[in-house]
Amino acid sequence: MAEALIQVENLYKLFGSNPKKHMSLVHEGKSKDEILAATDHTLGLKNINLSINAGEIFVIMGLSGSGKSTLIRHFNRLIDPTEGVIKVEGTDVMQLGKKELEEFRRHKMSMVFQRFGLLPHKTVLENVAYGLRIQGVAKSEALQRARQWLETVGLAGYEEQFPAQLSGGQQQRVGLARALCTDAEILLMDEAFSAxxxxxxxxxxxxxxxxxxxxxxxxxxxxxxxxxxxxLGDRIAILKDGEVVQQGEPEEILLHPATDYVEAFVRDVNRARALTVETVMKDPAYRITADTISGALQQMKGFDRDYGYIVTDEGYQGTVKAAKLEQAYQADKDADLTDALYEQIEPVEPQAVLETVIPNTLDADYPLPVVDEQGQLAGCLTRGTLAEVLGSEHKPEAGNPKEDKDTKASA
Structure with a gap:
């Protein structure tokens, strides 16, 4: 497994006049309030450990005062930790000298701020090109690249406007274009859209x-x-009082909150809009690989269901009922399976949002087949699964669900 692009190890931040002196209280497990009362120091971060992979959107979230903005400012050393290590591509950022740190900030990381951070006396084009000019890029090249990024974010034609002439959304697009224009590998976005x-x-x-x-x-x-x-997040870390209380993929946090604090966060989330079919589908156990009616019926006898999914080397072909197979068997038991025997059940894609497939799932007599882009049967989606995920306090275990006993339909 490749090494993470960014690694945060045992990171602590204690704000105050002499934080080193009072770190023993932090390691003793004293609370944030206890430390503040005893020392007049504020615990900002406590034992943060994160691995962030190249090319992913890693979301750090929490309520006001949780430490999330403090944490992001450690990545480019706008804030230095009291203890801990931050590595970017294996380089310990804390060991960078002043000149090295300047180069690191100019070329490795860009930042998008909540309040846009635009220079009011410069045009939109000049704002976007600003980071390149700081890097030493020639003016003509910087302006050319800035124009390209303005077009990318949908602001072509606004080059000569000033920030005050733009709406809030347009100003944030300028901020995003400016951050992207430097071609930095890492983008830091601190509450970038919350305003x-x-x-x-x-x-x-x-x-x-x-x-x-x-x-x-x-x-x-x-x-x-x-x-x-x-x-947005490929993975999410949730902070509370400066500590990471849970981190993982979105569906893991949504379906399996680790603490009461996280559960309170996820309680009111519309799961139908937040989860995809892939996160809750079951393994398609009832596969039929025979190519004749008699062979298909023989395989179905081993099922505890009266339906099956026809699968060939080319992938998913259709869904069949036992009753229809038995009728065809009486007519010609040695006949080949044909699509005339298949049920009219529209398959769904793994990446489909649950909200979009609810009507089809409720209308179908049988679990919907989940078919991937290659045409392969990836799973099935049952009414029981939807009821469990969307309407129950019980959180099903993703990737290892139990079979829905109430899904079996009559022929």
């Missing part, structure tokens, strides 16, 4: 996802909004 109106915020989220599909940047995204975290 925007809901509709504009949703559009910016969509644009970030679309850009990431092309650019494959390593993005560290800070938010207090779980819906935003679930929509």
């Amino acid at each position: 925007l109106d809901p509709l504009i915020r949703s559009e910016m989220q969509d644009q970030l996802v679309q850009l990431q599909e092309k650019l494959h940047k390593t993005i560290i995204f800070i938010t207090h909004d779980l819906d935003e975290a679930l929509r």
Whole structure:
């Protein structure tokens, strides 16, 4: 397994006049409030350990005061830790000298701020080109590249405008273009969309996802909004009082909250919009590989269901009922299976959002086959699974679900 692009090891931050002196209290397990009362020092981060992979969107989320913005400012050393190690591509950032740190910030990481951070006296084009000019790129080249990125984020034609002439969403697009223009490998986004109106915020989220599909940047995204975290994150770390209380893939956090704090976060999330078929589908156990009616019936006798999925070397072909096979058997037991015997059940894709497949799932007599882009049978989606995931307090174990006994339908 490749080494993570960014590694955070045993990171602590204690704010105050003499943090080193009081770190013993932190290691003794004293609470944030106890340390503040005894020392007038504030515990910002406690024993943070993270591995962030190249090309992923890693979301750090938590409520106000949880330490998420403090943490992101450690990656480019806007804040230095009291203890701990931060490695980027194996290099300990804490060991960089002043000149090395300047080069690191200019070339390795870019940042998008909540309040845009644009220079009001410079045009949109000049704002986007600013990072390149700091890097020493010639003005003509910097402006040319800036124009390209403005077009990419949908702001072609706004080059000569000033930030005050733009809407909030447009200003944030300028900030995003400026960060991307430097071609930094790592993008830090601190509550980048939280100051925007809901509709504009949703559009910016969509644009970030679309850009990431092309650019494959390593993005560290800070938010207090779980819906935003679930929509954007490949993985999520949730902070509380400076500690990571859970980290994992979105569906893991949604279906298996590790603490009461996380459970309170996920309680009101619309799972139908947050989960995909792939995260809750079951293994397609009832495969039929025979090519004749008699062979198919023989295989179905080993099932505890009255249906099966026809699968050949070419992939999924259709779903058949036992009753229809038995009728065909009486007519000609040696006949080949044909699509005339298949049920009219539309397969669904693994990446489909649950909300989009609920009607088909409820209308079908049998579990919906889940078929991937290659035409292979990847799983099945049952009404029982939907009821369990969307309507029950019980969280099914992703990847190892129990079979729905109530899904069996009559022929």
